[in-house]
Amino acid sequence: FNKPAICVDVHVHRIFNRLGYVNTKTPEETEFALRKKLPVKYWIDINTLMVTHGQNVCKPIKPNCSVCPIAGHCAKNI
Numbered sequence: 001f002n003k004p005a006i007c008v009d010v011h012v013h014r015i016f017n018r019l020g021y022v023n024t025k026t027p028e029e030t031e032f033a034l035r036k037k038l039p040v041k042y043w044i045d046i047n048t049l050m051v052t053h054g055q056n057v058c059k060p061i062k063p064n065c066s067v068c069p070i071a072g073h074c075a076k077n078i
Helices: 010-019 027-037 040-056
Strands: none
């Protein structure tokens, strides 16, 4: 615990693909892509932040883009 790692579940996978930060087909591919692109200092916290965001805002069906604080950076909205 508290060691740098990226835990990628369906929420993290969906959000980073929607943002256009990665272009991957599976959570495993997303994990490897994020390891190359995302600074290590964010690895520990990213799962908690993205899972919460994915459950409440960036849902798989009918995402609530109108309240999303990062909607302006989302490839889905550009």
